[in-house]
Each structure stands twice: as structure tokens, then as C-alpha cells.
Amino acid sequence: MSLNKSNNWSIALVMLLSIALCIGIGLSVGSSGLESLQNAWHDEVAWQIIWDIRLPRTLGALAAGALLGLAGALAQGLFRNPLADPYLLGSASGATLGVALALAFFGGNQLATEVLVRVGLTGAAFVGALLAVVLTLVLAKGVQHTMRLLLAGVIVGVVMGAMASLISLMRPDILQNMQGFLLGSTAFIGWSACIVMACFLIPCLCFAWFFGFAMDALSLGESTAVSLGVPLRAMRMVIVLLVALATGTAVAQTGLIAFVGLAAPHLVRSIASVKSGSLALLSALMGGLLLLLADILARSLIAPQELPVGVLTAVLGGGYLLWLMYRNQNQGALG
Amino acid sequence: MSETSIAIQSSNILVSLNGQEVLHGIDLQIRAGLWTSIVGPNGSGKSTLLKALAGLLEFHGEVLVFDAPLNSFKAKVRAQQISWLGQNEVTSDDLNVWDVVMLGRLPYQDWMAVPSSQDIQAVETALQATQSWDWRQRRLGQLSAGEKQRVLLARAIAVQAPLTLMDEPLTNLDPPHQVNWLEQVRCLTSQGKTVVSVLHEVGMALHADDMVVIQAGRIVHQGACSEPTTHRAIEAVFDNRIAIQSIHSHWIAVPNLLRSR
Amino acid sequence: MHKTLENFIAHLSGILCLSFAFWFSSTSYATETTKPPQRIVSLLPSLTETVCALGACNRLVGVDRYSNWPESIAHLPRMGGGIDPNIESIVALKPDLVLMAGSARGVERLRALGLTVLTLEPKNYADVQNALGVVAKVIGVSSKESDRVWRDMNAQVEEISKSMPQQVNAQRVYFEVSPVPFGASESSFIGETLQRLGAKNILPAAMGVFPQVSPEFVVRARPDIIMVGDSNLADMQARPGWMNLQAMRTGRVCTFKPNESDILVRPGPRMVEAARLMSKCLIDKSAPKVKPNP
Numbered sequence: 001m002s003l004n005k006s007n008n009w010s011i012a013l014v015m016l017l018s019i020a021l022c023i024g025i026g027l028s029v030g031s032s033g034l035e036s037l038q039n040a041w042h043d044e045v046a047w048q049i050i051w052d053i054r055l056p057r058t059l060g061a062l063a064a065g066a067l068l069g070l071a072g073a074l075a076q077g078l079f080r081n082p083l084a085d086p087y088l089l090g091s092a093s094g095a096t097l098g099v100a101l102a103l104a105f106f107g108g109n110q111l112a113t114e115v116l117v118r119v120g121l122t123g124a125a126f127v128g129a130l131l132a133v134v135l136t137l138v139l140a141k142g143v144q145h146t147m148r149l150l151l152a153g154v155i156v157g158v159v160m161g162a163m164a165s166l167i168s169l170m171r172p173d174i175l176q177n178m179q180g181f182l183l184g185s186t187a188f189i190g191w192s193a194c195i196v197m198a199c200f201l202i203p204c205l206c207f208a209w210f211f212g213f214a215m216d217a218l219s220l221g222e223s224t225a226v227s228l229g230v231p232l233r234a235m236r237m238v239i240v241l242l243v244a245l246a247t248g249t250a251v252a253q254t255g256l257i258a259f260v261g262l263a264a265p266h267l268v269r270s271i272a273s274v275k276s277g278s279l280a281l282l283s284a285l286m287g288g289l290l291l292l293l294a295d296i297l298a299r300s301l302i303a304p305q306e307l308p309v310g311v312l313t314a315v316l317g318g319g320y321l322l323w324l325m326y327r328n329q330n331q332g333a334l335g
Numbered sequence: 336m337s338e339t340s341i342a343i344q345s346s347n348i349l350v351s352l353n354g355q356e357v358l359h360g361i362d363l364q365i366r367a368g369l370w371t372s373i374v375g376p377n378g379s380g381k382s383t384l385l386k387a388l389a390g391l392l393e394f395h396g397e398v399l400v401f402d403a404p405l406n407s408f409k410a411k412v413r414a415q416q417i418s419w420l421g422q423n424e425v426t427s428d429d430l431n432v433w434d435v436v437m438l439g440r441l442p443y444q445d446w447m448a449v450p451s452s453q454d455i456q457a458v459e460t461a462l463q464a465t466q467s468w469d470w471r472q473r474r475l476g477q478l479s480a481g482e483k484q485r486v487l488l489a490r491a492i493a494v495q496a497p498l499t500l501m502d503e504p505l506t507n508l509d510p511p512h513q514v515n516w517l518e519q520v521r522c523l524t525s526q527g528k529t530v531v532s533v534l535h536e537v538g539m540a541l542h543a544d545d546m547v548v549i550q551a552g553r554i555v556h557q558g559a560c561s562e563p564t565t566h567r568a569i570e571a572v573f574d575n576r577i578a579i580q581s582i583h584s585h586w587i588a589v590p591n592l593l594r595s596r
Numbered sequence: 597m598h599k600t601l602e603n604f605i606a607h608l609s610g611i612l613c614l615s616f617a618f619w620f621s622s623t624s625y626a627t628e629t630t631k632p633p634q635r636i637v638s639l640l641p642s643l644t645e646t647v648c649a650l651g652a653c654n655r656l657v658g659v660d661r662y663s664n665w666p667e668s669i670a671h672l673p674r675m676g677g678g679i680d681p682n683i684e685s686i687v688a689l690k691p692d693l694v695l696m697a698g699s700a701r702g703v704e705r706l707r708a709l710g711l712t713v714l715t716l717e718p719k720n721y722a723d724v725q726n727a728l729g730v731v732a733k734v735i736g737v738s739s740k741e742s743d744r745v746w747r748d749m750n751a752q753v754e755e756i757s758k759s760m761p762q763q764v765n766a767q768r769v770y771f772e773v774s775p776v777p778f779g780a781s782e783s784s785f786i787g788e789t790l791q792r793l794g795a796k797n798i799l800p801a802a803m804g805v806f807p808q809v810s811p812e813f814v815v816r817a818r819p820d821i822i823m824v825g826d827s828n829l830a831d832m833q834a835r836p837g838w839m840n841l842q843a844m845r846t847g848r849v850c851t852f853k854p855n856e857s858d859i860l861v862r863p864g865p866r867m868v869e870a871a872r873l874m875s876k877c878l879i880d881k882s883a884p885k886v887k888p889n890p
Contacts (some may be wrong), residue, residue, distance in 0.1 A: 031685040045690050052709055053684050080426040172778065172808050173699070180679045180701035187683055188705045210446060217438055220490070221424030223391045228441045228494075229414030273429040273474050304685055306676070 008282070011272050015285040019062060022292045026058030029296055031304035052190070060189030061295035061309075062288040063197035064250045065260055069287015070204055071246040072261030073268075073280045077215035078239045079146050086261035089149075089240065090136045090156035091129035091247040093164065095256070098128020099181050100164040103174035121181055122193075122252045129248030132156050133240060143236035184257035184310040186295045193253040200249040204242050205284060211235060212277020219276070257310050260287050263317035270324050290317055342367035342401060342498055342529040343388055349395040350380075350387055357383050358394070359552045365545070367401075370520050370530040372543035372560070375572060380552040381533040382422070382502050388531070389419045389500045400498065414442035418494035420487060420501040428476025432486050435475060436461055439493030461493040464519055466512075480507035488516065492523075499523060501532045505539060517542055537569060537577060537588040548572055560586065632736025633693035633712070639681055642864035643695040643716060644669065646727060649745055649865035650737045658689045664858065665866065687711070693734060718863040719805045720785045727863075745865065752868045756875050757792045764878045767795045770819035770843075773861060775831045779809045785863045789871050795821070795878055811835045819843055821881045823860075823874070826851035850877035
């Protein structure tokens with residue numbers, strides 16, 4: 001028992017060190033390269049680049065990745081399905097619809113558009129994501145049957161996506177705005193976005209850690225979990241709520257970044273076997289690291305231009321998983 | 336036989352699954368401190384009955400556990416009173432053996448789930464009892480089916496509940512471990528605990544103290560395993576394809592090949 | 597109980613988000629600065645061209661990747677596009693004015709970083725005139741000058757339209773802006789140019805400025821002339837029923853090379869060139885009106 005625990009701690013430590021290293025790298029790469037860092041002491045603009053642009057962007061990528069990784073681990077625990085991702089409950093489409101509605105209704109006045117739309121889009125995306133999950137819960141008549149929940153989530157996702165498409169058809173002028181907002185990107189994260197994400201990340205992490213035992217019990221089977229006195233219904237509600245909050249927050253700030261939520265828990269499981277509580281925490285770290293790396297590569301590979309960060313998360317995460325599969329195949333072990 | 340107290344008393348249990356009635360008014364009494372076996376043909380409703388008695392299913396009727404209605408138990412109290420071993424529904428391979436068995440102590444732990452010395456003791460005892468102590472650090476995914484079953488059994492034992500309900504606990508167990516399981520049950524009853532099992536291996540079931548014979552959702556017979564009426568009931572329920580006979584003072588079920596169709 | 601809790605949290609967080617964003621972002625809408633901006637970044641090609649038309653080309657320090665006119669801006673660093681402006685590059689240039697489309701991403705971010713951002717997205721002639729005036733005011737060019745530029749443009753377009761032959765009248769045109777398809781309606785600047793040249797637009801103003809049209813609508817409307825960029829032509833030909841269009845069969849399709857397409861779709865000073873291109877097309881392809889097939 002002690003061996004496992006110290007193993008987990010050392011893994012967490014290694015990840016934290018890597019993150020610290022990446023933050024350092026993140027401060028040094030960008031369109032103006034290392035010289036911004038060097039000039040930061042005496043050049044006001046260079047300082048602004050480091051402090052106001054690179055640092056919040058780097059920390060924001062970390063926070064968003066952590067939120068997505070955590071949500072992914074929770075979703076996979078909730079549905080007891082390794083292919084689950086945080087968008088399964090319909091939150092992605094809900095955010096899309098929220099953004100579409102906000103744009104459609106606020107497009108009139110130029111000033112209203114500028115102020116409300118920019119600030120309100122974040123809130124609209126967040127509220128949309130949450131409402132989609134609530135709708136999923138209503139459709140599934142509660143959290144009792146995960147299959148029904150899954151199905152309801154897929155339905156809500158598809159229907160809301162269709163409604164968002166309909167709105168953008170009726171008002172094609174919002175299309176560019178919508179696409180711009182929803183395209184996964186870490187490029188526009190400022191300090192306010194960072195702080196909002198951190199405000200949601202910390203309680204979500206705490207909850208996931210404390211309720212890990214419920215997910216462990218659940219992994220032994222529903223009847224076993226109930227027989228052990230686990231308040232399954234309440235636990236599932238809490239987990240769904242956590243997934244909705246974490247996903248909604250991340251999507252509202254960075255748009256739709258795929259794959260981080262799905263890959264992070266798998267990446268963690270490939271290097272350690274952990275209980276659900278630890279898995280959630282380590283998945284958050286892993287997700288943060290993944291998105292952080294992707295963000296750094298996005299800005300440095302073809303600097304001064306940028307690659308879309310979603311492409312890099314897929315390449316990094318997917319590449320590693322492919323390599324794992326290949327290695328397992330060769331070793332003949334089960335994955 | 337001296338008057339033993341009743342661990343479970345059920346009256347008129349009705350259970351419907353998917354709109355169809357599966358149990359049609361079950362009245363039974365499970366005596367405390369003894370091992371009761373439930374047998375019957377496939378689809379007779381054995382597992383359903385056990386789940387109802389454990390409070391894991393919705394049912395009409397009344398179940399009294401140690402003279403208190405089952406519905407009146409708070410979840411944690413019920414969890415401490417009744418230990419359940421269901422059929423294998425494990426989905427995660429990541430937990431290690433120790434953590435799995437420790438989950439059996441959840442009914443005694445608060446939300447922070449920090450194991451007390453009592454919990455650790457209970458887990459150790461359970462692991463020793465199922466000969467799983469040596470590989471307690473291994474992950475579930477690395478175990479064979481039989482080893483997994485023993486670990487799940489240890490988990491059920493770790494609860495240390497006065498009443499243990501087990502559904503097909505011998506799945507995947509080879510003969511030596513089946514015998515170990517028998518010894519475990521005897522150990523539990525000697526401590527005054529009650530065990531109820533659903534077994535489709537009639538030969539093993541005959542080692543119990545009491546037998547409940549069920550067919551098509553109705554109780555056909557309740558009685559001691561040594562009684563001839565019980566044996567006739569079992570034979571009848573299985574279409575007389577088996578014969579209950581005694582060898583070395585043990586009751587066994589022998590296939591009845593001599594009966595012509 | 598759980599649902600109430602959820603809703604409460606949703607509201608609370610929405611409020612938190614909004615308040616944080618307001619708190620931390622500093623919006624500056626200063627349209628009047630003490631000294632006219634000397635370092636201008638433009639992230640919209642039509643605005644780039646507008647700045648140059650007002651004679652302030654030398655004050656541009658950065659443009660978006662799509663700006664390609666005039667030649668003098670070719671050496672300027674590219675700051676990305678509308679959807680993906682490179683925040684860091686823009687800030688590193690220390691601009692005192694950033695011009696971009698209102699629908700572009702990053703407007704709030706740039707403002708939060710303390711930059712002066714002016715958003716304009718002209719859709720029709722009135723917008724273009726307005727944009728000229730606003731940009732002139734902001735960069736310190738006299739309104740006399742911007743008026744002059746506008747009058748100039750207008751006059752040249754008038755000249756072109758006066759020289760249009762009779763046969764162009766009542767030619768019904770379909771102008772495709774991008775494959776999907778998106779077309780230019782009467783209310784767009786493209787539509788207005790066509791109108792001044794005497795042609796009609798099959799897409800009425802009621803459909804919006806650049807509506808997404810159903811291919812079936814275009815087939816039913818039976819345009820006399822089709823205008824499209826040559827890269828989209830193959831796409832167009834593949835649409836079911838389109839090869840049978842009168843305009844397609846009689847070859848009354850004007851295709852435009854990429855640099856010509858650029859001129860046509862930018863609501864800026866080069867609308868005159870656009871008018872010229874369109875007039876050439878109309879004269880080329882218009883013919884005595886043929887009775888539509890029953």
C-alpha cells in the first residue's frame with residue numbers, strides 16, 4: 001500500500017516539475033521570442049508581453065487543460081466507460097447554442113454588440129453548457145440509469161447543435177463571430193479568464209478528491225455500491241454537476257478543445273494505477289500539462305505564426321496513445 | 336431443534352421487472368446464525384429474491400431484518416447490517432486488491448474515508464481468510480477469474496456484517512477454493528453470523544443448514560437440509576433428473592441417468 | 597433540491613464571470629487622441645486600403661495576412677487573420693491604433709491590454725462612406741480630404757454606370773461570394789454597385805446582406821448572368837441542376853481571378869475597380885433578353 005502511494009506522489013511531483021518547466025518555456029516563446037523576456041526589465045511593452053499576454057495565456061492553458069482533464073476522468077468514472085469524454089452530456093453543443101443566441105439577440109446596436117457580446121459571450125457559453133446538462137438530466141429522468149443519461153446527452157448535443165446551425169443560417173452575419181469564439185484557442189486568455197478558471201478548478205478538484213470513494217465503489221458494480229451504503233443518486237448528481245461546471249468553464253474561456261478530456265485519464269492510467277480520487281487529480285495535472293505543451297508548440301513551431309491548439313492536442317495525446325497501443329500489441333499484453 | 340431467532344422475515348414479496356411479475360408473493364423465514372441456501376432452476380427468481388432481501392430492488396410486501404422493517408434502515412446502518420456479494424460486475428481493472436477489500440469498510444468510514452486500525456484489521460483478516468494476502472498489491476486486472484472472485488469475497492467478508500447475502504459466490508472458483516469458501520461460511524456461522532447464498536451447484540448447497548427451494552417465482556419448500564422432505568422437493572423441482580443421496584454422512588446430488596424418458 | 601442548487605450556481609457563476617470580466621478589462625473607446633496615431637495596425641483588408649487611400653499608408657506598421665494592396669504594404673509584418681489575430685505580435689508593434697472588424701475575435705482582449713481599437717465592418721455604400729469619415733477622423737486626416745476621396749469614388753462609379761449600354765438594363769445577376777453558397781444581395785455594396793450599373797440582383801434585400809442561399813433558389817430564379825471566383829467555378833458546376841441553367845449553358849458566367857475577386861469583395865476605395873470589373877462582365881455577357889424556356 002505504501003509503495004503505491006509513494007509511486008503516485010512521485011508521479012504527481014514529476015508532472016508538477018514538468019509543468020513548472022513548461023511555464024518557464026511558455027514565458028519565453030511567442031512571436032517576439034526570447035528577446036521579450038530579456039527586455040522585460042526595461043521595456044514596458046516587453047514587460048506587458050510577458051506579464052499580460054504570455055503568463056496569463058500559459059497559466060490559462062494549464063487551468064483549462066486541468067478542467068478538461070478532470071471532467072474527462074469524472075465522466076469516465078460516471079459512465080464506467082473509457083471512451084467517455086466531458087462533452088458527452090451535451091455541454092459543448094449547449095455552449096454553442098448559448099453563443100449563437102447571444103450573438104443573434106445582441107447584434108443590433110453597435111455598442112451593445114461590442115460590450116455585451118464580448119463579455120457576455122463567455123457567460124452565455126457557460127450558461128448554455130450548464131442548461132444543456134440540466135436538460136440532459138431532465139430527459140434522462142435523473143441519474144439512475146447511466147445508459148439513459150448517455151443517450152439523453154447525445155440527443156441534447158445533437159439537437160442543440162442543430163438549433164445553433166439553424167440560428168446561424170437565419171443570421172449568417174453571426175457565423176464568423178460564432179466560429180471565432182468556438183474554435184478552440186488559448187490565444188485570448190487574459191488574467192480575468194485565468195482567475196475565473198482557477199475559481200472553478202479548485203473546488204472541483206476538492207470535490208473530486210473527496211468523492212473518489214463513491215466512484216471506486218461504483219466500479220465494483222451498482223448493486224455493490226448501493227449495498228455499501230453509497231448514496232449513489234446524490235453522488236451521480238454531484239459528479240454530473242462537476243463535469244458540467246468544469247466543462248462549461250473551460251469552453252467559455254477557450255472554445256471547444258477536443259481530446260484533452262478523453263486522453264488525459266488514459267495517459268495517467270498508462271503510467272500508474274490509481275483510485276478514482278487520485279485519478280481525477282492526476283488527470284487534471286495531465287490535462288493541464290497536455291494543453292500547456294500544445295499551447296507552447298502552437299506558438300513556437302511556426303513562429304511568428306500560430307497553429308490551432310486543437311490540432312496539437314490531438315497530435316500529442318493521440319500520438320502517445322497510438323504508441324502505447326503499438327507497444328502493448330508487441331508485448332502481447334492487454335491494454 | 337432449539338428455537339433460533341429469525342434473521343429475515345419476508346411476507347408476500349412481489350417483484351416486477353420490466354413490467355412482468357417475477358416473484359409472486361414470497362413468504363419466508365431465514366433463521367439467524369445459520370447458513371441458508373436458495374436453490375431452484377434457472378429463471379426461478381433466486382437472484383431477484385436475494386436482491387430484494389438485500390434491499391437492492393423495489394418490491395411490494397414487507398421484509399423484516401432482525402425484526403426491523405428493511406425500509407426503515409438508513410443507508411449506512413443497512414450497509415453495516417447486510418453484506419452483499421453480487422455477481423461480478425467489476426468494470427475497473429485499476430484498483431489493487433487491498434483497496435478493493437478496503438471498500439468493504441465504507442459503511443464504517445466517514446466521507447474522508449481514512450481507514451481506522453479496525454478497518455485495517457478487518458481487511459487483513461478478510462485477505463487471510465481468502466488466501467489473498469500475498470498479492471494484495473496486485474491490480475484487479477492482473478488477477479485470474481478465480482483470484483478476482485476470492486478478492487470480491489474478501490471484500491464482502493470485510494464488512495463484518497451480521498447478515499451476509501451472496502449471489503453465486505462460487506463462480507470461477509476451483510474445488511480447493513470452493514472448499515475454502517465452505518469453511519469460511521462455517522466460520523461465519525460459528526461467530527453467530529447469518530449467511531444466505533444462492534447457489535446453482537446443488538451439491539454445495541446441500542452443505543447448508545437450511546434450504547429454500549424456489550420455482551417460477553414461488554417458494555416450493557423451506558426446511559432443514561437434512562430433512563427428506565427437502566430432498567424430495569429439490570428432486571421434484573429439477574424434474575427428478577437428480578437424486579439426493581448420502582455418502583459418508585454428506586448429502587450429494589447424483590445425476591439420475593437411469594430414468595428413462 | 598439539486599436542480600435549484602444547480603441553477604443557483606449557474607446564475608452565480610454567470611454573474612461572477614461577467615463581473616470579473618468587467619473588472620479586469622479596461623475598455624477604451626477613445627476616438628479622439630491628442631496626437632494622431634503614428635503606428636497603425638489594420639486587420640481588415642478593406643480598412644487597410646481605406647487608410648492608404650487617405651494617404652496614411654506610411655503609418656501602417658502591421659496588417660493581416662489577407663491585406664495585399666497596395667504594393668507598399670508588402671513588406672509589413674502579418675498579424676494573422678480575422679479569426680486568429682496574433683495578440684502578441686500586435687502588442688509587440690506598439691500600435692496606437694488597431695483597426696479591425698467588429699466580428700473579429702480578440703477585440704476585447706486587445707482593448708483589455710490597453711490598445712485603442714476601432715471596429716468597423718462596412719456592408720454597403722453608406723457604411724463605406726461612414727468608414728472613410730470615421731477612419732479619417734481617428735487618424736487625423738481632415739474631413740475635407742475624406743469627403744474628397746468619397747466624392748472621387750462616387751463620381752468614377754457614376755461615370756462607369758453612365759457608360760453602360762442599354763442591353764445591360766434589367767439583366768438579372770447572381771453574384772456568388774463563397775461556396776456554400778453565399779451570395780451578395782441587393783443590400784450589399786456589391787449589390788448596390790450592380791444596381792448603379794443598371795443590373796438587377798436575384799437576391800432581394802429581404803434575404804440579408806450576404807445570405808446563405810439554397811442552390812434551388814438560384815435555379816428557380818434563373819439568373820441571366822452569374823459572377824463567381826474561378827476557384828469556385830468547379831464547385832458550382834457540380835451542383836445538381838446547375839449545368840442546365842440558362843446562364844451556364846450559354847456561357848454567361850464571369851469568372852474572376854483571385855486578385856480580381858479580392859477587389860470585388862472589399863468594401864473600400866477599390867470599389868471603383870470593382871465597378872469596372874463588373875461593368876466589363878456585364879457588357880461582355882449581356883445579350884438581347886432571351887425568352888425564358890417554358
